[in-house]
Amino acid sequence: MSNAELILGGLKLLVFGMGMVFVFLVVMIIAMNLMQKILAPFAAAFEPAPKAPAKPKAAAGGDDAQLAAIAAAAVEMVRNK
Numbered sequence: 001m002s003n004a005e006l007i008l009g010g011l012k013l014l015v016f017g018m019g020m021v022f023v024f025l026v027v028m029i030i031a032m033n034l035m036q037k038i039l040a041p042f043a044a045a046f047e048p049a050p051k052a053p054a055k056p057k058a059a060a061g062g063d064d065a066q067l068a069a070i071a072a073a074a075v076e077m078v079r080n081k
Helices: 003-046 061-080
Strands: none
């Protein structure tokens, strides 16, 4: 076999392989969309019931003030270097 025949055979294999992958992906997308439409009526049965929203905790006033003091001290320390 000559180099040209080998390259031509490789290109044919490349096109065939990429074509098969493309066809598979198209079929998979069609199948997923079809399943979505078929199973849509049953989706509500599998969804968990909505939970009541969690009440946010009241943050202690000292926490914010303490964090602000720590941040200010860190900035001051960096500026003094």
